[in-house]
Amino acid sequence: MEAVSDTDVQFWMAKAMNWGEDTSCSALLDTSRHLGSLRSFLQQVLQGLQQMRSTSEAMKTFPFVGQFLGRLRWNPCVIVDERSQRLLLRCLSCLYSAEPLNAVELKANMWIKNLLCHLISEEEGSVAHATVKHAGLTPKRYHSEALQKVVSLMTEEVIKSCDGSSNTARCLNGNIHTMATACVALVTCPQMSPLIGALLKHSMLCGSSCLNQEFIKEINEALISKRLVLEDEAIVNLWCYSPTCLEGAAVSLLESVLSDHETMTQSLDKHVNDSLLPRASAHHCHIFLTVNEIYRNVLTEIDENLAVRALIQVFTACFLQRLTGQKPQDRLPLRAFFPNVTSCLLAPLLTAPSEVPREAWLDHLSWIRSLLQSVTENEEAGGDVRAYQAVFEAWFLLVQCGYWVDTAAELLVLAVPENADSLLWLLTFFHHPTNRGHQRSQQTAVAREAWTHLRMLFLTRPPPPRHLSAVKELLSSSLSANLVLHLFLNFTVFSHGPVSIITEITDKVLTEAAVKRKALWILASIRCRLNSAATQDDRVHSRLRTLHDTLLQT
Numbered sequence: 001m002e003a004v005s006d007t008d009v010q011f012w013m014a015k016a017m018n019w020g021e022d023t024s025c026s027a028l029l030d031t032s033r034h035l036g037s038l039r040s041f042l043q044q045v046l047q048g049l050q051q052m053r054s055t056s057e058a059m060k061t062f063p064f065v066g067q068f069l070g071r072l073r074w075n076p077c078v079i080v081d082e083r084s085q086r087l088l089l090r091c092l093s094c095l096y097s098a099e100p101l102n103a104v105e106l107k108a109n110m111w112i113k114n115l116l117c118h119l120i121s122e123e124e125g126s127v128a129h130a131t132v133k134h135a136g137l138t139p140k141r142y143h144s145e146a147l148q149k150v151v152s153l154m155t156e157e158v159i160k161s162c163d164g165s166s167n168t169a170r171c172l173n174g175n176i177h178t179m180a181t182a183c184v185a186l187v188t189c190p191q192m193s194p195l196i197g198a199l200l201k202h203s204m205l206c207g208s209s210c211l212n213q214e215f216i217k218e219i220n221e222a223l224i225s226k227r228l229v230l231e232d233e234a235i236v237n238l239w240c241y242s243p244t245c246l247e248g249a250a251v252s253l254l255e256s257v258l259s260d261h262e263t264m265t266q267s268l269d270k271h272v273n274d275s276l277l278p279r280a281s282a283h284h285c286h287i288f289l290t291v292n293e294i295y296r297n298v299l300t301e302i303d304e305n306l307a308v309r310a311l312i313q314v315f316t317a318c319f320l321q322r323l324t325g326q327k328p329q330d331r332l333p334l335r336a337f338f339p340n341v342t343s344c345l346l347a348p349l350l351t352a353p354s355e356v357p358r359e360a361w362l363d364h365l366s367w368i369r370s371l372l373q374s375v376t377e378n379e380e381a382g383g384d385v386r387a388y389q390a391v392f393e394a395w396f397l398l399v400q401c402g403y404w405v406d407t408a409a410e411l412l413v414l415a416v417p418e419n420a421d422s423l424l425w426l427l428t429f430f431h432h433p434t435n436r437g438h439q440r441s442q443q444t445a446v447a448r449e450a451w452t453h454l455r456m457l458f459l460t461r462p463p464p465p466r467h468l469s470a471v472k473e474l475l476s477s478s479l480s481a482n483l484v485l486h487l488f489l490n491f492t493v494f495s496h497g498p499v500s501i502i503t504e505i506t507d508k509v510l511t512e513a514a515v516k517r518k519a520l521w522i523l524a525s526i527r528c529r530l531n532s533a534a535t536q537d538d539r540v541h542s543r544l545r546t547l548h549d550t551l552l553q554t
Helices: 006-019 025-050 055-061 065-072 076-080 082-095 103-120 127-135 139-160 173-185 190-206 213-224 232-241 243-259 268-274 277-283 285-301 306-324 343-350 358-382 385-400 403-414 417-431 440-459 465-476 481-494 499-509 513-531 538-553
Strands: none
Touching: 006 025, 006 065, 025 076, 025 082, 025 139, 025 173, 055 065, 055 082, 055 103, 065 082, 065 103, 076 082, 082 103, 139 173, 139 190, 173 190, 173 213, 190 213, 190 232, 213 232, 213 243, 232 243, 232 277, 232 285, 243 268, 243 277, 243 285, 243 306, 268 277, 268 306, 268 513, 277 285, 277 306, 285 306, 285 385, 306 385, 306 513, 343 358, 343 385, 358 385, 358 403, 358 417, 385 417, 403 417, 403 481, 403 513, 417 440, 417 481, 440 465, 440 481, 440 499, 465 481, 465 499, 481 499, 481 513, 481 538, 499 538, 513 538
16 A cells, blocks of 8 residues: 555644644534545555554654544544544554554553543543543543534524525525535534534525535435434425435335335334324425325336335325314315315315214215216226326325225125125225226126125134135135235124134135235224224224234244
């Protein structure tokens, strides 16, 4: 490796001397701005020291290194930054002699011990102990509070730099840009969070774009890797400022759901709410439209994926809960959030089942069915692109409001034959929105056949083997497997038979691992709908837990 250049040595020695123990805003800004380059220089020095055969040789080759490292030890930015401190410690360890051969190496060892005591020890007699004795603080806390004090001053400056008006000329954009640049190297330091939050809030209040992309990128990566904690408002401001960060958050939520079905199916609604996306969407229409478009595009690619459908349904339900909780004067009309859907569908579908009396559910579902059926009939009559698009938009809204499909499936458990048609049609349209080859009538017939077998299977004691075999055969068919599974699981949850019988039927019917994973997602959707209901049915929730555990264990 080539020795470090004299120019670099002079530059960094000058910087270390200028910084010293200065904890002013200007010193913090300058240190932070150069911290990335300082790490690179320290890495270069470390690689050189690692090639030395002795401390004497190292001191001769790098005569500046002792004074340089000694000055850096007092800089709060360097000490608080884990990567810089690690490099500093590794450089010191390279200078330490396990078996000192001369007075120089003995003196170097003593100096290194004192330096290490300052950084990581609190033994009596050490520099660190003196700091504790006179300042009442450990070295780590001393540097942390020094940095925190400076950050507090800078945060106040950011807050004062914009009065919340649209007159961005009054904002000190140059200073804001400088502070954002300074934050890049220290973005994972907890002390920096208030300043980062203030900078993001500034960007929202002033509508300016003086935050550089490197700052935004570092924050986003730190948030995703959970190395940075920000207040909820700051995260929402980040999403408003950067569409890329918002898209990343939506995709991250999707990936977490798809990668961990065991955890997610137990607490999907909590996980979705914890993502902050529903709350942010209720306050910022463009956030909802962006997230919605991402999930919509995913669904068009894998429309049979029940995990994606469950996520869309639960995200929409959580969003609507947040929106309903707002004051009427602050709430945007539903049309703003669902601009592509036929207006007559919004009220019946976006009204949650918990807001409709149970005895009115059947009529409400018949109303939804008639509205959706008129849209599909227009498609079949017209056959043009606009008619097809209208059907797609209606179907996607039904997926978003899948709690009404779950309600229809629940009612089918105890429905009389004359009330089943509307409910079966809704279930069929939900799972098979297109009418390619005029298959809708065929699929509806499959749904009715499955419903008939399931009624006999769950309402007859003991369960007839003939109907058990018929349900297994329908589940193995690619034509309507998800539809039949949806019906089957609602019978397991809402029928009144003994849990032991229900578990026995489930074990015999759901034998394949892939089918069990799908079943878990349908149960997750059912659970989320029941969690939002005004009243809790302990029997049903107990059965849900039993079924969930059974599917995971077998």
